[in-house]
Amino acid sequence: MLYIIGLGLADERDISARGLEIVRRAERVYLEAYTAVLLVDKEQLEAYYGRSIIVADREMVESQSDAILDGAAEKDVAFLVVGDPFSATTHTDFALRCRQNDPPIPYRTLPNASILTAVGATGLSLYNFGQTVSMVFFTDTWKPDSFYDRVAENSALGLHTLVLLDIKVKEPNLEALARGKTVYEPPRFMTVAQCAEQMLEVEEKRNQNVCGKEKLAVGVARLGSEGEQIVAGTLEELAQADLGRPLHSLVLCGSRMHEMEWEYMRDFAVDKEKFDAIWKRDYAAHA
Amino acid sequence: MLYIIGLGLADERDISARGLEIVRRAERVYLEAYTAVLLVDKEQLEAYYGRSIIVADREMVESQSDAILDGAAEKDVAFLVVGDPFSATTHTDFALRCRQNDPPIPYRTLPNASILTAVGATGLSLYNFGQTVSMVFFTDTWKPDSFYDRVAENSALGLHTLVLLDIKVKEPNLEALARGKTVYEPPRFMTVAQCAEQMLEVEEKRNQNVCGKEKLAVGVARLGSEGEQIVAGTLEELAQADLGRPLHSLVLCGSRMHEMEWEYMRDFAVDKEKFDAIWKRDYAAHA
Secondary structure, three states, X not given: OEXXXXXXXXXXXXOEHHHHHXXXXXXXXXXXXXXXXXXXXXXXXXXXXXXXXXXXOHHHHHHOHHHHHOOOOOOOEEEEEOEOHHHOHXXXXXXXXXXXXXXXXXXEEEOOOOHHHHHHHHOOOHHHEOOOEEEOOOOOOOOOOHHHHHHXXXXXXXXXXXXXXXXXXXXXXXXXXXXXXXXXOOOEEOOHHHHXXXXXXXXXXXXXXXXXXXXXEEEEEOOOOOOOEEEEEEHHHHOOOOOOOOOEEEEEOOOOOOHHHHHHHHHHEOOHHHHHHHHHHHHOOOO | OEEEEXXXXXXXXXXXXXXXXXXXXXXXXXXXXXXXXXXXXXXXXXXXXXOOOEEEOHHHHHHOHHHHHOOOOOOOEEEEEOEOHHHOHHHHXXXXXXXXXXXXXXXXXXXXXXXXXXXXXXXXXXXXXXXXXXXXXXXOOOOOOHHHHHHHHHHHOOOEEEEEEOEEOOOEOHHHHHOXXXXXXXXXXXXXXXXXXXXXXXXXXXXXXXXXXXXXXXXXXXOOOOOOEEEEEEHHHHOOOOOOOOOEEEEEOOOOOOHHHHHHHHHHEOOHHHHHHHHHHHXXXXX
C-alpha cells in the first residue's frame, strides 16, 4: 500500500498518530520537499520518527515514480507531504498513477492541516473565501499577472482571496548550467511584503481597484507553530511588514467582511485606528 | 493555556502527535460535539487517549464557557474539535473570548484536516473552489434557498462549490418540550441523496440552471477513513445514491473543471459513459 501522508504545517509532531504508526512500520519513507517545507529539517523528522527518510525532489517524483512505487503492491511505502496531500496537484497525479497501474497499486491518503484552512486563524471565515491564487517571484522581464483576474472575480463577489507564495527549492543556477555544471541556488521563500509589493505593482498597471494601497489584507507566517505571526493592515502597510522566517501567506479581504471577522482581525492590525477607519468606510456597509 | 485541538475527520488516531501529548497531560479535556462528529464514539477516544472526556454541547459552550476556561490561565485545558478548529465560527468566537478576557487567557490552536481540503480526494483541484455553502434539512414549511445564490455566483465563474450537510445532534423534541419535558431526538445526518434532492427542488423553483438534473457533482462519505466512499454523477443520479453511514458532503462541479480533474473523477462515476458525455458537452469547452 502506498500511503500519502499529510504532515501538517509546522514540525515533526504535526503528523497524525495514525500517520506516525505507518511511518514507523513502512518499508521505505519518502519526503516530498519541493512544493512546501516544514519549519524543521529532515534530521529532526528522522530523529522523531525513528526512521531514515529519502528526500524526493521534483525530478525524482516526476521521472522516477516507478522507484518510489516499487513493491508498494505488497509492502507499505510512506510518501510524506507537507500540509495536506491534496494541496498540490502533483499528489493527485501520483494517486492517479497508482490507480492506472496494471495491476492497480493500492493507496490511501491521510489528510492533515493545510494552509487553506489554517488561515482561519486570522479570524476570517473560511466560508467567505473565493478561489485561491498563487503568486510567483517577479523578475525584470517576467511579471505574470493572471492572479489579478482571479482576485478581481473574488472581489466582485465580496470574497476573500488566499494568496499562496512562491517557493524556490533546489533551483539550478542558470549561469553554472550554461557552463555545464549543476549548482543549486539557495532556497527562496516569498515574504508577505514581497507579495504585497507585487500586488501593488500589478494594480498600478491594471488599475481596476482590485488590490490597491488601501485594500485590507492580512499576512500570516509559520501558521500552526508556536511562533506563528499574523499581521493585518492595508496592502501598503503589509508591503513594509516583516513577518520573519518562512512560510508566509497573504489574504486579501473581500468587501463582505463581516463585523465578527473585523473584530477578530483588528487585534492583529499594524495601525488599529487606520484599520478601523478603512473597514468602516469600505467594508462595513457590504458586510 | 487553552488548547483548541483539531481532531481531524475519522477516528481517534487522526489527532496529531503533538495534540495527543497535550491531551494526555491537560488538566481537563472537553470534546465539542454538535457542529461535527467523528466516526467513533467518546469511549473509543477515551480509551486511546487514556483520559476521560467531558462532552461539551452547544448549550455548554455558549452559556457556560467560563467553566470551560476556568483555571486555563495557569493550567492546560484541552478543547477538542472535530476537523479543524477554524472550520466553525463558534471556535473563533471562543478564541476571541480568551483574548478579550481580563487578563487575557493564553490560547493556542492546533490545526488539523478539514472537510474543506480533504475533499481534494475527489480529484477536484482545491484552487478551483468558490465559496463554501451549507445545506439545512428542509421541512414542509421551511426550505431556505439562499445557498442557491452563492452556488450561482460560483457557477458564473466556473468554480466548484462544496456543500456542507446539516447535522442535528441533541435537538429537543418539540412535542415533549411543549409538555414541559426535555427529550432529545435521535441524531440526524443529511445524506448526499437528500442534499441532491433538495438542490433539485430549489432548481425547480428558481430555474436558473444552477443545479439542475444534469449538472455534474460528486458525493463523499467518511473522508479520511478506511471506509471512505466517493460517488460521482449527475445531481439526478446522486439523488438516488446510497453512500452509507455519515458524514456526507457534496461538491457541485464548476464548468472550469479541468481535464485532469475529469480524468481523476470519472473513476468514481455511477455511469461512466454518461459522465463523459456530459463533461464533453457542458464542461470540456470551458476547462
